[in-house]
Every structure is written in C-alpha cells, then in structure tokens.
Amino acid sequence: MMSHRWATADADWSRWDDSQLIGTIVRSVWQWQLVVAFSSVTVAVVIATLDPALFSDGWFLVGIMAVAALTVVTLVTPWARARPYALTLPIVDIFAIGCLANADHVLGYLWIVPIAWIATYYSSVAIVVALALIVGSQVTRWWLPGTDAAEPLEVIIVLLALGFLGVAMSQGTRRGRAYRRLIRRQSRQVDRAFARATVQERRAIALFDSIGTALAIVDGEGRLERTNAAYRSLYGLSEVDERHPGRAVEYAAYRGDVVPVDQTSLARAGRGERVRNEPLWLYDADGRWRALSLSIRGRTGAEPGTDGVSIIELDDVTVTEMGRRAQRAATSAVSHELRNPLTVIIGHADLLLDDDLTPAQREHAALIDGAAERMLVLIARLLDANRPVEVGDAFDLTTIATSAVEAFAPAAAAADVELTLDDDGRLQIVGDGFRMRQVVDNLMSNAIKYTPRGGAVHVTLRRDEGRAVLTVRDTGIGIAADDLENVFRPYFRARSATSVGISGTGLGMSIVRTIVEENHGTITLESSLGSGTTATVSLPLEGAAEGGAS
Known part of the structure; x- marks a missing residue:
C-alpha cells in the first residue's frame, strides 16, 4: 500500500499514458538507471585503481555486481506495463551504493544520483524513506566487522547534503511541472481560440460571398483587400490574383465617356470619399451594359480621411434602369x-x-x-x-489609349513588365469610342499576359497619311507562323499559349477585328515564337476619306 502511494505521488507519471508515448516511460527509466550505473562503475573503478586493495573487498564487489545486475534487469523489463514498480530501482541502487560505501565511505557520494531520480518523479515521502535507508546503511557500519565506523558528523553531513539536494530538486521539479501544465493549458486555450477564429472567419467569408450586392473592401491606397463573388463576377476579376485589372470599364453615362482613372470607384474609395447611391455605368467583359448604384462607406468607427478601409457597395439596377429607358422611349414614340x-x-x-x-x-x-x-x-x-442621350460620333484615340495604359499599369508592375506609351497628340476618330476602348484593353491585356517577367510592352500612337495608327508591341512568347493566320478565328488559341497553361477563350481577337472593321479600320499581327508580337490597328482620322473594311 505504501509503495503504491509513493509511485502515484507524481502527477506527471499518472498522465503519461494519456499525453505521451509509451516509449517515453521506457526511455526515462533506462536513462536514469544508466546514469546510476555509469557514474557508480566509473567512480568506483577510478578509486579502486588508486587503491587496488578494494578489488579484494567483498562489499565493493557486491556493490559493483548489484549495480550491473540491476542495470541488465532494467533494460529487459517492459516498463510500459511495470511502471508502478519503477520506484524499486532507485531504492535497490541505494542499497548497492551502500555496499560500495562500506568498502570506501567516499563512494557514498554516489547516493546523489538515486536521490535526484526519486526527487524528480516521486513525492517527499519517498525522499524521506530513501534518506532513512541511507542513514541506516551508514549507521550499520558501526556494527559490521571489517568496516570503518561512520562518524556521527559524517552521517549528519551526508543526511543534510542529500536532504537539501532532494528537497531542492523536488521543489524545482514541481515548479517545472506546474509551469508545463500552465503552458499546456494556455496552449490548448490558444488552439481553441485560433480554431474558433478560423471557423468564424470561414463563416464570415462564406456570408460575404453569399451577399447579392457587389462588395469590395479597399485600403487607404486604393488597393482591393477583399471582394465578394458578386463584385468579382461584375468586374471580371480573377479569384487567384485580384491585382490584375478587371475586364470591365466604368462609364459616367450610358455609351458616354470613360471614367478617368483617378475618378474610378476604387480611386475614390482609396481617397476616403463618401458616396451614397450615385449612378454608374459599367461595360462588362461580356459586352453588356450594367447600370449600377454606387455607395462608398467608411469602416465602422473610422472618420473620413483617417487610416482605415472603405467599403464599396454596388447595386445592380440594370433591369430597373433599362425599364425606365424603355418607358421613356415608348413615351417619346407615342408623343411623337x-x-x-x-x-x-x-x-x-x-x-x-x-x-x-x-x-x-x-x-x-x-x-x-x-x-x-x-x-x-x-x-x-x-x-x-424623355429625350434620349445622344451618342457622340467622334472620339480621341490618344485619350482612350492613355486611359487604358493608366488602368493596366498596376497589372504590368505586378507582373514585372515594363509598360510605356508614345503618342503624337490628339487623334480624332469618327466612330464608336466606347467599343474602341474594348479593342485597346484586349490588346494590352494579351500583351501583358503573354509577356514573361522582366519583359516589356510598348504602345505607340502616330499619324500616317490621314490615318491613326495604334501599335501594341510586346517581348512575349510569340505566335508560330502556322498559327498566326488563324488568330482572328473564333475560339482559336495558339499552341504557344496553351502550352504554357495560360487560360483563355479564344474569342478576344475575333471580337477585336469585328469592332475595328465596324469603325472602318484594319488590324494586322506580326509575330514569331520567342520574339514577341506586334498588333497594329489603323483607323481613318476625322475629315479623311474612310478606308474600306477589310
């Protein structure tokens, strides 16, 4: 009963079955017994070498053989199942070292190791019992024949030294265990808090994406921090990298002027502007007009102009606005x-x-x-x-190209592609300005997308015999000669693009040629594998003779 109380006094032993591997128990017992054996045998051999007469001392031989035998027993015993009896090992070691001390009292200092073992894993009761055994072995030297009688002062010194050592190690071990328990408990609390935060974040993201209103969180520099599915779908943003500009273009009015870069919803949100239900038109990636109601709000508790984030809200009111336009058109027709x-x-x-x-x-x-x-x-x-908005029949190609370059500058910088523009001033064209912006956007997007890091995209605008010539030249992967003639065919994709895994539909260039020809222009491509591609668009200037569409 007493042995069981000593063995279960240490809380660490009782928790090892649950919190640590079984092998840890075995290794701990082995390590302590090997330390006892190594220190006892080493010290005893050194002392016996200095005093060879010890090799003939019976107590010395019994002590050495007892330590060796106990070590062998320790290595072959399955301590994973015999753990409650592990206390017998340091107790037996105490008796073995007592035999050595009977041969030479200096060897009694080896009791430090089993005392340290007991103090590390067992209660103060076990330490007291171990000290009592040591004192008993010292006192018995008074009656054993052939041994040096232990002096009372020597017994007291040994008892005090080992007692203080045991108490100090026991207290230190208890504090260490208390700290470990505290750290484990705090670690579990942190893990639970992190798990709850992760679950809550996932729920918040799922809820954010499920909202039908297009939402975007913008930082103080006009960068998107987070968008929901409705916003990404509306602007044609990639779910992998939102830094690349969307394929949609904002307009101030239906078929009107493109919104300047510094007046886009992102730029205004980055400056901390606050807007409520302001009309905005969007020409999306599918070639459809979207009527939107724009609101820009500040973060809760953040004042305008402070370092915080802004939230863009875009309600799609296309159905309502188109219904109103249809109603106005019908009213105008009937009135007329x-x-x-x-x-x-x-x-x-x-x-x-x-x-x-x-x-x-x-x-x-x-x-x-x-x-x-x-x-x-x-x-x-x-x-x-109900008079309809009149669409202008002329536009400045330089203004459109400049606005497109400004819009694609962040994407080029993120891809480590140099983007430059050279122009000859205003190039007034008769035609559909908002659709020509789609042409320029498509050419620049392809040039940046198919140009590796460290490459360059150069946009040039010039006059040439009554025509405006737009050139987009890149240093990208290029197109093979046998693929070049099929680029303008719907759904065709060059092998150089598909081989590098760049996604696409193959419709962009066919749409571009259709728009250019509708504006009485021409488009040509020059390319070779590994040497980049040059796209050239030629349009008649205002006042010049219209060129036939080819």
Missing part, C-alpha cells in the same frame, strides 16, 4: 406620333375660325383649337423630359 394628328386638328380648327360661323359654331371650333394647343404643349414637355 400624337403630335402629327394634333397639328392637323389645330390647322383645320384655325381654318374653321376664319370662315363665317355662327356664334355657337365659332365657340366649338375655339374649344377644339384650345384643347389641341394644350395637348401639343404637354406632348412637347414629354418629349423634352
């Missing part, structure tokens, strides 16, 4: 059709008033004329209120 018969009614009423009429007839004709005049005024007001 009503104005012609009303004009006829007013004309004939005026003719009747010029004839000789009875007073009653003149009164009726005047009523008809007055009512028709009022209806004509109402129709004129309806036409003014």
